[in-house]
Amino acid sequence: MMSRLWQDFRPFLALPDRQARRRLLAGAALAALTGLMGMALLGLSGWFITATALAGLSTVTALAFDVFMPSAAIRLFALGRTAARYGERLVTHDATLAVLAALRERLFRAWSAAGAARALALRPARILFRLTADVDALDTLYLRLIVPLCTGFIAALAAGITLAFISPLLGLAIFAVLILSGSVMVWRISRAATPATLRRAALIEGLRSGVIDLASGQTELLMAGQLPARCADLGALETRLAAHETRLNRIETGAGIVFGVIAALLPPAVLVAAAMSGIGAPGVALALLVAMAASETLAPLRRGALDLARTRLAVRRIGPGLAPPAPSVIPPSPKDGVAVCLHHVTLRHDGAATAVLGDLSLEIRQGEHIALTGPSGIGKTSLLQCLAGEIAPQSGEVFCLPSARLTQRTELFHDSMRGNLRLAAHDAEDAELISALTAAGLESLFDSLPDGLDTMLGDRGQGLSGGQARRLALARMILRNAPVWLLDEPTEGLDGQTARDVLARLHRAKDQKAKDRTTVVTATHTRREAENADRILVLGQGGILAIHIRGSPGFDAALTALRPD
Amino acid sequence: MSNRPKTEDAERPARQPIRLTLLPTLAAVLWLPQAGLLAQAISNVADRMSWGATILPAATAAAIGILRVILGALSERAGHQHARARVSALRMTAIMALSERAPLDRRAIPSGEAASMIAEQADSITPWLARFGPARMKAVLVPLAIFLAILPLSWTAALVLLIAMPVIPVFMALIGWQAQAASKAQLVEIGTMNAFLLDRLRGLATIRGLGATDQVATRVRAEAEGLRSRSMAVLRIAFLTSAVLELFAALGVAMVAVYVGFHLLGDLNFGAWGDTLSLAQGMFILLLAPAFFEPLRDLSAIWHDKAAGQAAQDNLLRLSRSERTLPEAGLPATPPASPGPQAASVLVAGLRFRYGDDGGTLPAGLDFTLAAGEHLALTGPSGAGKTTLLALIAGLDLPQAGRIEIDGEALTAETAPRLRARMAWIGQSPHIFAGSLAQNVTMGRKEIGQEKVSRALSDMHLGAMASIRGAAPIGEGGNGISGGEALRLALARIAVSPAGLVLADEPTAHLDPETAESVTESLLALAQGRSLIVATHDPRLAARMDRRISLPAPATVEAP
Missing domain, CATH: 3.40.50.300 (P-loop containing nucleotide triphosphate hydrolases)
Incomplete structure (x- = not known):
């Protein structure tokens, strides 16, 4: 399964040139930075409030408390998070559009090869519809899956390292829980969603050509007495489409429950564990807020995982076009004269x-x-x-x-x-x-x-x-x-x-x-x-x-x- | 057609039941007790209690969190069901309207456009309907609830949030416009890009013939790069506006955190109604601050769903409102009649018809009869009403005055579906359905067997084509099929039907003379033992009929 996934996506790895690759990496890095800044903002704020509350209990400690550094850092993180987010969105979208531009050219070359061109001549609108929908579906791979995966990984790593200062075991545990639940869920969601996604794509195409037949062939169908039957067919098709979409929604909301339950359990569990370690209230507050911020990075994964099946379908249909073109059948020149x-x-x-x-x-x-x-x-x-x-x-x-x-x-x-x-x-x-x-x-x-x-x-x-x-x-x-x-x-x-x-x-x-x-x-x-x-x-x-x-x-x-x- | 959806249902404004919009808000508000319990747990640690004192509040917070998640997921499912049911209703209403629109209506929306409205565009209605209402409700109620929870503890912290509050709706409006403008511009751009690709892909044969694939591929790249730079120009502004929202949200959280910290330290001694905040209260406020802004961020994230969803819904509703419909539209469906095998007779008396302002008209008071088995040519200049007359006989529309009888039975809205079963129709450019050659002959009529289809195909000289193509689908819109072949296919459709009256509308109009000649022969062979009315400009075809009625532009009728 893993190797098939690899095979499907491999043709696309060569697609971005070096500059585009740098951009894609930069976008993912900025996304991760955004997540980190958000985590730092929350964690530091929690620590700050708790520490000041404890320091404020006596005038001596209150005067000795250095307020400048933490409060400045809080503002820095607030500003930095916004800037990083803006940069991330710009860079990721630009990188995606650049890759899609290269892809459109490559695909045009593939479609204009002899055999493909003839197939295209038979069903141009349908293939073009597919082609454009497939290309548009590809942008979700990077924006909705790869970037959130990077962000999630970095957030889990940062949370693990931070909490490891409180207790190495706690750090390891939160890292393991986040990474495992994230990857297992992405895997399971995309697997569960694949059949419904594929059928849904086929049904939409069927609906499309059915409506064209109904509208253009109306008189023929009417005179053959088949108009009600055609409408009933389309109704049945739409019912099946709705059933598949409901199934996908169930998978999506089901995944939402799993991620939500993890996000609901993890922070209180970390809180109790940190309290057990005896680090003191500021550390506990920091641990709680870091755990909260880290478990929030799980939720965006479900959309990307759900789209993975659609993206794979697109990749499978487009992928062969990216293979080096078949040897040309241009006939060789005959002898002189x-x-x-x-x-x-x-x-x-x-x-x-x-x-x-x-x-x-x-x-x-x-x-x-x-x-x-x-x-x-x-x-x-x-x-x-x-x-x-x-x-x-x-x-x-x-x-x-x-x-x-x-x-x-x-x-x-x-x-x-x-x-x-x-x-x-x-x-x-x-x-x-x-x-x-x-x-x-x-x-x-x-x-x-x-x-x-x-x-x-x-x-x-x-x-x-x-x-x-x-x-x-x-x-x-x-x-x-x-x-x-x-x-x-x-x-x-x-x-x-x-x-x-x-x-x-x-x-x-x-x-x-x-x-x-x-x-x-x-x-x-x-x-x-x-x-x-x-x-x-x-x-x-x-x-x-x-x-x-x-x-x-x-x-x-x-x-x-x-x-x- | 017994369960046809009512148009009024579809026209009803899209509104979700209040429970569906309130449930997510309720789930979001559960964060308040959750945050209070977590703050209390931290406060317990600060009070040097044993770690065991954190278990109860933490466990309760976790339990409430799980309840929140389940409530949220349930409301998401219910919202989706509701929205999806409406999309189905909209689609089916549009499909019904398409099937019932008057075939003669020239202002109808083209089929390709209708197909993309019903198939792909309608897709964007579900997320809009399912998510926008709840998100808007959350954006109004959740910040209010949080504000009211913080206010009794600290008016300063509440004030900080309150100051950010009016700023954000202003920016939200800006983002709304920006996002809408951006997504519209984006759609137009992508549409242009796709149209460019479609144009070039359609002409691939020419491009290949001229050896220009390389050149065009380079051009495709240039266009795509242009799309990229123009899209980025738009996105830059859209992202900037949402960055401002994020900035205010982040600054709001930071200011609340810094204020609470300084207050707890004793440096800012105001803001808590003369009291001093406890750690639990301060922590509670901090935990609520991000949640105060979150619903606004969610709303702005799905704002563009609204533009696409609303446009898609408007398009479907437009499709559902056809001005002219088939005569029987809206009447209860009649059981299909089994047509007799014998030729049908036609009586036309005192016919008067005018189609709209720009549509076809008939010479006033048209009268003629067609005996069973007779073959009749309708001739006359373009616009004389030949097609209109055929359409009226087929019951595609009803005349304003006069009557039409088929086998002595008057053609009315009620009888039209039954009488049509006695007729067969062939137009000048028959539609080729998606499917195999054989499927194109049966058109779903289950009573027609494989043998009958093969015989009809070989009778219409399509046997060779059938053996070459087999069960393979023939091209979209009949691509890969010549005009002559399409007509033969339409003739084969008639050959397998037991219709006693064949109506043919300029069957040889777009054919070269040889093909026209052989199509004429096939049509005549087919019409043996049936009545036939042919509207035609083709003198050779007209000459082969028993009789001719010439429709002049002025209203006179002559029968030679």
């Missing part, structure tokens, strides 16, 4: 029973333009993904020059026009960006933009028409200096005139490029996208049905079979 080479390649989707494409062999020369045709779902996109290194072939060998891929959907980001374009070439000058926009046929749009390249494109590129968005995607392809272009239905959803203009510009851009001509592989349903191809590859029955070379009768027949504008 060849852009793409496939040897007996079989492609299969994750978990699919049958292969999409089997035993495929193909060679594409540099500068060639290939059109991939065939009905939807036959494997055109999969083949492009394979060439781009998105899917590793199940068997066979793939060689391909570095490629840029134009996906079916045009993704524009909530960013400036410049930021959107620079995705393709991060260090491109404005002049290059503008010439790419011109080449893509966006010069009139660009002239009309009030802020030029600084114009923000709305959420998911709103504010551009479908044709303009496609042209922007084309501008990005032009900026990206890749020897192979993989185009997935590049003009789908555009009207004929716009589509032809986009295609013409695409070919102009391709031919204008430097010495090595760009190789283009287009997956298409339409005649206009295939008519400039050197070869048409018809996919079907899990492989290549036919290859038609430009000028052959088959080529024209294949073109005619495609969709006109």
Whole structure:
């Protein structure tokens, strides 16, 4: 169990850099200092009052009593405690945010690896919800568990040492009781809370997707007579959720009782023990107040222990993402003069029973333009993904020059026009960006933009028409200096005139490029996208049905079979 | 729907029974006798009694302490139960309202937003409801009780606390605003960060296609660091204000301790109503001083729960108040009817409908009949009311005038659920439910067997997809499914149902011509032996129907 816990958390230990690590340590130290100051304030006050009361009994001792040092120390501790607390909160929160910033970057890198990116494409909102909730859950690990544990340990140590001056056995006993009860309870609470926490997390996700289904699929459910049943399902889900939360509350309050009983028993017990040792009233008062302050550090542990299960779930889901990324499936380059080479390649989707494409062999020369045709779902996109290194072939060998891929959907980001374009070439000058926009046929749009390249494109590129968005995607392809272009239905959803203009510009851009001509592989349903191809590859029955070379009768027949504008 | 929660229940202001708010205060006040006994024990030691004299007061203090802990835990549990029950009621009311809102309502809250209101946001209501009321009560009553306990012993010590007292509420108010502003700003910032991540993750295919992952990852880091520095700027102020509270609390304790010490020493001979404090009294005062400030600290610590909890509750209540609902909303549930297998006939007479101010309208006085088994196309320009008419026939809303009969039975709020069992619906972008392909076909209808599902899937040319995907869940919102596949899936849903009337709303609108053609064929095959009404712009689909009704923008009806 302990080793599994260690395994779960190990990927995160490497996360903070040296500076962040120093901050995390400093935060824990300040928290401990806060606890110590509070303990000293109370203990010293108790000693002071009792000692002054005894000294005050006779005028001689009263005059001899040094009041300056203790009263100054009391004020110092009062001020110091506040300062330490403020510092602690600043440092711990800053350190946490710094670690989370590093974590977000690492996770983004992990999610953008080939396999993960495809999984993400299937369930983006759910995974993102998880991802953000998991990252947010991680801050409790340090703030609510590690820091209180440090504080508790230091407080127990300080109380033990202080009381050891009264009686070594008493000091040892209080240290042992605090450490044992603290660690045993953290262990027990987190264990007891784990099943309910995990089920609760799953139920919340279920509730979320259930509500989405209910709201978006309302008409479908209503017409199928399933609306009341769906509501009843959600009601049952909510009842189970409430039951788990009540169970967690019982664990939490139960732990509160244990900690509370310890905090109620320990100070009076210490009082009696100190009185037994014959140290005198001031010492007894000091012992009592130190024991009170030390046992108060137990209570904050229960929240952290309760959250540990949630944190562990987050850590388990996030952890694999922190492992060094799997070896890239980016295909190696083929021999000179060849852009793409496939040897007996079989492609299969994750978990699919049958292969999409089997035993495929193909060679594409540099500068060639290939059109991939065939009905939807036959494997055109999969083949492009394979060439781009998105899917590793199940068997066979793939060689391909570095490629840029134009996906079916045009993704524009909530960013400036410049930021959107620079995705393709991060260090491109404005002049290059503008010439790419011109080449893509966006010069009139660009002239009309009030802020030029600084114009923000709305959420998911709103504010551009479908044709303009496609042209922007084309501008990005032009900026990206890749020897192979993989185009997935590049003009789908555009009207004929716009589509032809986009295609013409695409070919102009391709031919204008430097010495090595760009190789283009287009997956298409339409005649206009295939008519400039050197070869048409018809996919079907899990492989290549036919290859038609430009000028052959088959080529024209294949073109005619495609969709006109 | 028999146990549907009443909206009034949810609308009732969130207030806990007084015993739930008073019990924690009672538990906290038990510290007074506890402190008195501990002070007495120390005083006994000072009076040179044997250590045995400490046992009785110490043991009693421990016993009271245990009672205090148990009372506290019990009230915490009761408070949680109460708060959690209310969250359930709020959630279920919102869910019911979602299920009963009029499908045609265009101003409805988007489903993603509704889901996060009901699922995650509602989570923050429980701690607020459970903890805030008791904490506020404690913050008022506990300092008062301690003040009243100290006052008869020493007016000076009570005064010291009293001076700190009005300062703290002022700062509490400041902290309240600060914490609220801080947590709001924080939420906005985190929301922006998450939106940024979502935006980039959604476009991962593009980012990968352009080989820009490195660049975007660096940008993610920069954004997160920006979030960090902006959050810290806000937190710095919030922490500073609470540090002031802590400072006054710590200084209050220190001043009380120093005053009592000097007083006992004989240096400060005032403040105890002309008397001198005993050690037990002085110790008692010292032990009470930190407890005087503690409830305020607790309250400020959970202050931010209030902002989040209240916002979440307001959102759920907003969700529960839909302006337009389904006709049968609020009526007792009718037992589901078993639809006959035969085609249904439809009569529409003198229909008049206007939906709100901006919604769809129908040409006034629409009349037509559809014989059993007949296939009808509704055509006409956008906004002519094709979808509205289909929705009225489906009983999704009731007309203002005129009547609709299905198989000779008038469609009313009472009969709508039963008559709907005779119909099946297919929209232009069918919703794909979370679950497998087969689950998406049955949609929970238990009477539909596995064989029937497989047959429907292969009839709709989804057999290959079914064998590839198997029982694996299909993507959220149908991601990974093309528009054509989604429509075929919706057709398969109808194929397994015994409905005698199929209502199709522009089924081929977003499809390329080839797919549209094959969807049309599938729809026609499906409609064999059933009545069919198709609202469409697609002339090829309309031409395949027996008859066409064209809804022009002006109110005339023609039947060719």
